[in-house]
Amino acid sequence: MKRLLLHMPMFVGAALLTADSARAEQACTKRDTIIERLATHFGEYPRAANRDDDNTIVELFVAPTTGSWTITTTRPGGLTCLASAGQAFDYKYENFITLASHL
Secondary structure, eight states: OHHHHHHHHHHHHHHHHHHHHHHHHHTEEEHHHHHHHIIIIIOOEEEEEEEOTTSOEEEEEEOTTTOOEEEEEEOTTSEEEEEEEESOOOOOOOOHHHHHHTO
């Protein structure tokens, strides 16, 4: 029993790494495929985009009726990956220049 308890953190860590690797592999594909799936399954459409310093494009997809949202990144080679997703997106109309000066 003690031996099992000593090795438990190693097994849990290995399981988490395996799950994380599998999730990362499944989360990237062609941009057109991701756009189609977000629209079809979640009603999400592009709302904002920005090009990063390394030419990665970061996009925000939002479903106006449900509030679900997804952030994707597209690398220069064309591979698009899901970066984050959530619920209850809320549009805020603030002066971001003023807001940024407080950071």
